[in-house]
Amino acid sequence: MRNYSIPSLLSAFILLGFSSCKAQQKKAEDIIAKDAELTLVSDEYKFTEGPAVDANGDIYFTDQPNDRIVKWDAASNTVTDYMKPSGRANGLYFDHDGNLLAAADEKNELWRIAPDKKITVLIDDYEEKKLNGPNDIWVDLVGGIYFTDPFYKRSWWKHTEPEQTARRVYYLSKRSSTPKIVADDNFEQPNGIIGSPDGKLLYVSDNGAKKTYVYTISSNGVLSNKKLFADMGSDGMTIDNQGNVYLTGDGVTVFNSKGEQIEHIAVPESWTANVTFGGPDQNILFITAMDSVYTLAMNVHGVR
Structure with missing residues (x-):
């Protein structure tokens, strides 16, 4: 010995x-490309949110106070209005058929926007009561839709109190027109949401409580095995091909799959709302922050 x-x-x-x-x-x-620098794309907005990447790598994001969805063209690095008015859209996400899903905050609805811009209202209530205000969206591997439903009082609403008794996470199966509650855990303000590439885990931020949790996803979309993932909240979030999770608020904070912080990306704005990956190779981090949007070249890439 x-x-x-x-x-x-x-x-x-x-x-x-x-x-x-x-x-x-x-x-x-x-995870960040060598010598990469945060690049301002545009600062002509009031408050940017909800970036979503399409099959070409272009990004669609919202300028909710101005009631518009804006498109960033990855090839030309230019921005143009895509839809205005836009139902006061907040969070966005593309489904597997190329439709743009939108948390249409004006009337507390969930929309599907077809490539020809035809709008279908997927949900406008739960048990005949108005939703609080769908906020952020993720689509699972079989086309089911998860969305958070906090309550942030909007100036364009006539009502001042929520009709729902709780702030929840819902799931809308592709085979159903009625959402089901999958997380009702006394959330203060459930907000950012993203799933793992294999469809087995769902990350949900309770931005009001400044916590982010991770759940196990079952075959029928139900969530279980809730665990604290990070001791901070997030307005929006995304995930990369290494399983790192990107949370927003004070810039962008990156955690590995174990919930350990590995990076912080400073953004010169008082609030960073949301983040996703874009570009043809999904290796451009696209950041929405207050009146501006930014890009950053990465060595990792996004996943769908």
């Missing part, structure tokens, strides 16, 4: 810890 002295054991642990720290630091540095 080999004997080790206390000093040598301490040295070994210190070296192991140093190596682990260096490895984590290297991983954090590696």
Whole structure:
């Protein structure tokens, strides 16, 4: 048997810890492309939100106070209005058929916008009561729609109190026209939402409580096994091909799949609302922040 002295054991642990720290630091540095800089795309908005990437890598995002959806063309790095008015759209996400889903906040609805811009209202109530205000969306591998439903009082609403008794996460199966509650956990303000590439995990931010949780997704869309993922909330979120989760608020904070912070991307705005990956290779991080939108070249890429 080999004997080790206390000093040598301490040295070994210190070296192991140093190596682990260096490895984590290297991983954090590696997710951003070498010499990449945050680039302002445009600052002509009131409040930007809800970026969603289409099959070409172009990004659609919302300027909710101005009631419009804007398109960023990845090839030309230009922005143009896509839809105005837009039902005061907030969060957006593309389904597997190329339709743009929108949390249409004006009348507390969930919309499907076809490529020809024909609008279908998928949901306008739950149990004959108005939704609080659908906020953020994620589509699972079989086309089911998860969405958060917090309550943020809007100036364009006539009502001042929510009709629903709780702020929840809902799931709309592709085979159903009625959503079901999949998370009703005394949320303060459920907000950002994103699923893992394999469809097994769902990350949900309770932005009011400044917490982000992760759930296991069952075959019928029901959520279980709730765990604290990060001790911070998020207005919006995305995930990359390494399983890193990107949370927003004070810039963009990146956590690995274990919930360990590996990176913070500073954004020169008082609030960063949302984030996704765009470009033909989905390796451009697209960030919506207050009156502006930004891009950052990455070594990782987004997933659908």
